[in-house]
Amino acid sequence: MQSIKWLAFAVKSAVTDTYVHFFPCAGNVSAPYPVSCKFTCFSDGHRSQTITVEGARLSQPDGIKFSDLFKDVTTPDCPVGLEIVLTSLQPRIDLSASRCIVEIASHGNSARYVPQQVGENLHGMRAPGIAVSDSLGTTELISLNGGAEKVSVNLSGGACAAVQTTSGASDAKPAVPESQRARNIDALSVSKVSIDKSFFENAAGVDQSGKIRERCVQAVGIEPVASESDLTACFLLYRDATTKVPLSVMAI
Amino acid sequence: MSLAKQVCADSADNGAPEIKSSSLVTTHFWVAEYPYLDLTLFSVAGESTFIQEDGALASFPESFSLNLTVHDCDGLLVNQVGAIFPTGSVGTLELGQFLSGLKLEGGLKHALLSVEHPEFVRCVCRAQTQSAAAIIGEPLPLSIGKGAFFPVTFCGERKSVVALSNPTTQSVTAKCRLFQGKRTPEFTVSLPPLGSRIYGVESEFSEYLSLDPGYFSQAYLRVTTKSSKSILVQILEVTEGGKGNRMVSFVS
Numbered sequence: 265m266q267s268i269k270w271l272a273f274a275v276k277s278a279v280t281d282t283y284v285h286f287f288p289c290a291g292n293v294s295a296p297y298p299v300s301c302k303f304t305c306f307s308d309g310h311r312s313q314t315i316t317v318e319g320a321r322l323s324q325p326d327g328i329k330f331s332d333l334f335k336d337v338t339t340p341d342c343p344v345g346l347e348i349v350l351t352s353l354q355p356r357i358d359l360s361a362s363r364c365i366v367e368i369a370s371h372g373n374s375a376r377y378v379p380q381q382v383g384e385n386l387h388g389m390r391a392p393g394i395a396v397s398d399s400l401g402t403t404e405l406i407s408l409n410g411g412a413e414k415v416s417v418n419l420s421g422g423a424c425a426a427v428q429t430t431s432g433a434s435d436a437k438p439a440v441p442e443s444q445r446a447r448n449i450d451a452l453s454v455s456k457v458s459i460d461k462s463f464f465e466n467a468a469g470v471d472q473s474g475k476i477r478e479r480c481v482q483a484v485g486i487e488p489v490a491s492e493s494d495l496t497a498c499f500l501l502y503r504d505a506t507t508k509v510p511l512s513v514m515a516i
Numbered sequence: 517m518s519l520a521k522q523v524c525a526d527s528a529d530n531g532a533p534e535i536k537s538s539s540l541v542t543t544h545f546w547v548a549e550y551p552y553l554d555l556t557l558f559s560v561a562g563e564s565t566f567i568q569e570d571g572a573l574a575s576f577p578e579s580f581s582l583n584l585t586v587h588d589c590d591g592l593l594v595n596q597v598g599a600i601f602p603t604g605s606v607g608t609l610e611l612g613q614f615l616s617g618l619k620l621e622g623g624l625k626h627a628l629l630s631v632e633h634p635e636f637v638r639c640v641c642r643a644q645t646q647s648a649a650a651i652i653g654e655p656l657p658l659s660i661g662k663g664a665f666f667p668v669t670f671c672g673e674r675k676s677v678v679a680l681s682n683p684t685t686q687s688v689t690a691k692c693r694l695f696q697g698k699r700t701p702e703f704t705v706s707l708p709p710l711g712s713r714i715y716g717v718e719s720e721f722s723e724y725l726s727l728d729p730g731y732f733s734q735a736y737l738r739v740t741t742k743s744s745k746s747i748l749v750q751i752l753e754v755t756e757g758g759k760g761n762r763m764v765s766f767v768s
Contacts, residue, residue, distance in 0.1 A: 292661055324695070325665050363664065365666065374765055375768075376767045376768070378768075392560055392561075394640045396649075400648060502651060511649065511650050512653075512766070512768050514651055
């Protein structure tokens with residue numbers, strides 16, 4: 265394919281910025297053909313201006329800062345969606361081996377994740393993600409809808425009790441509060457759900473006696489079931505419990 | 517320790533045909549413990565039913581099993597663990613108890629953790645320090661024609677470690693190339709079967725970096741192999757904060 269597209273989310277605040285790193289790659293073709301990079305930001309039903317950046321080359325990694333692209337965009341409450349497209353004008357170039365990593369950088373730490381490639385096979389069995397709550401971290405669910413139609417995201421999470429090895433059995437109780445189960449996400453919008461205490465009401469804490477520190481951790485499974493549009497993506501964003509700095513991101 | 521047996525429970529009450537738990541997949545993690553990480557493995561299955569590709573409704577068994585295998589840096593089998601968890605709950609395993617006996621290599625005791633599980637189960641590994649936690653993402657696979665790349669930040673408080681794991685039964689070589697400015701130094705590594713190797717990015721490329729106090733530079737690391745079978749690469753970034761706080765991050 266002459267182009268490849270990813271869906272990601274970006275965070276921009278006083279202490280956090282987002283970097284998009286990409287590596288245009290065409291398998292065994294190593295000639296430095298030019299590659300253009302197109303970035304589109306969307307939120308609240310609107311698509312911002314699409315910005316095309318020239319100068320990238322095949323087989324040469326590069327990156328760009330979100331705030332350099334979209335100077336006026338900030339995300340105080342909710343991340344924004346980001347569509348990333350790499351394109352080559354060479355007719356026989358296949359960019360499917362290209363890579364992209366999005367880095368959410370805060371002072372002293374960064375969370376790097378692989379965005380959702382549009383067109384990847386999303387059908388069939390999908391396993392849920394795991395939201396964790398303890399003294400070290402909290403979790404948020406970020407759902408993106410980059411399409412032109414409203415989509416419905418149903419959250420399910422039968423997981424509740426953290427069970428260790430083969431000890432005991434817990435009755436499966438719903439982890440997702442009824443009020444949070446069905447969510448509609450408008451076209452070109454981003455939804456943020458904080459996996460707060462209400463999700464963990466049925467989750468027994470597990471005391472962990474690690475040699476570093478002892479703590480009690482609760483975990484629930486979060487399983488968003490969206491429409492079959494390949495312009496939707498869901499991520500779990502793990503934040504530091506104290507500073508709220510993003511620490512990790514996991515696509516689900 | 518013996519391996520857990522596969523469990524096939526009775527069909528769910530709604531009469532949906534049950535998924536055979538023989539649809540097993542293996543998720544690999546590069547894990548490091550000593551000297552400053554506690555590791556926890558979470559596993560969760562989805563809710564009781566899902567729609568298959570052919571549109572038919574299927575149900576999950578009442579429980580799922582995990583088979584964990586730990587190989588040290590030289591590919592020697594250290595431990596094998598079996599665990600069974602009820603579907604609908606989050607399985608939690610503290611990995612420290614299974615990682616004793618690992619060799620110290622490159623300043624870390626690390627291993628290749630292979631988790632065999634049903635396809636409908638997701639396994640997530642979390643690393644905790646005294647003050648923070650991060651999700652250890654699945655390492656990126658690479659094979660001939662399909663490399664991996666990572667952004668690397670060079671500054672005083674950060675150290676980056678690239679970890680390569682070989683889940684195959686043959687020795688494999690890989691090449692790590694740094695892209696910084698116009699320079700692209702590289703080094704070649706050899707991985708034993710089922711083994712792992714780690715390399716400090718700053719130390720391997722020290723002659724190309726300033727590393728003076730206050731030095732800050734962004735570069736990219738490209739890892740490739742000529743092996744036809746996939747090997748795995750992950751990057752660990754350690755940030756030393758003040759007052760003994762240490763944060764870690766992985767690409768996930």
